[in-house]
Amino acid sequence: MSLINERQDFATIADTFLLHGSMQSPAFLDGRLCAALALHDLSAEAWLEEVCLSLGVEQPRDALSAERLLGWRRQTLEALSGSELNFEPLLPDELFSLAERAQGLKEWTLGFLEVVQDAGDAPRRDWSAALREALEDLEGLAVIDTDIDDSAENENDLFALTEHARMAAMLLYTEQHPGQPQVEQVDTPPTHH
Template structure:
């Protein structure tokens, strides 16, 4: 099975970051990736340049790393544009503490909002009230205290916040790309 065919998760991408000498979480760049795909139709070369700049390198270390990074973009675009609504932010799984998961979600929101804030007024004026509310909610998420303990209540809250971020990302994509995916507007509503 090639790298193109397998779903990449947080650990896969974090491993590529480590190969490039970076200890940063992929979550921030994943938030940026999602918003860039929605707002600017980010092509593969521009994505690779953006990631390398984020990692502080001129180019990927080797072809396998480049393919992993390009596969990350491809899988995100396919999930955002697919009718199955399968997009999931690239975040740490249950092997990480809830505090680490919350920190990554906060970083994802910061990356997403960094790109969204650059959208011009004309673009923003076409957004639905639901999308505007979702973006406003992400500002709160980006400011949340991520120093939480491992408890069932916090786990449920974190799941709900992650779902909110996921839906905001899909809503932004679908509003910027009418007809992709072919879904009813009510299926993507945050409420």
């Protein structure tokens, strides 16, 4: 059975990290992944190398782990480049406390901003005011207090902040890839093999 189309979620990737002896949250690397796909068209090989380096291993321990890690990249790229605009950062879900979810968002933001800052000023010259503003707002997210209790108000705030990170990632991707999402592709007749 192949997992090629299996949806990679936070828990699956975190479990894959655990298999490699790492307790780190996938959120930070997912932030890096999103920004790197937008700015550098990060290849599958380069991504696997980055994850392994982060996990402190030379290579994924088995084919299933490799497939999951590559599926994570593919799923992120498809969501960022798709016309449905259904990209979601890989973050802890409602099974986690709000504090853990806020921490995940903070880590995601730190990873995302790290790649954006490493890219230097060259790509920034063509960025829209909206994108610049979204990235400035993200800098505020990188320092949020994650010691919050589970309340409806905090949940709503966290949802709004997560939505902001999501939009910033999509904006960065679409500005770096003019003409994408390719909405016209819907009209293409299916090819028969």
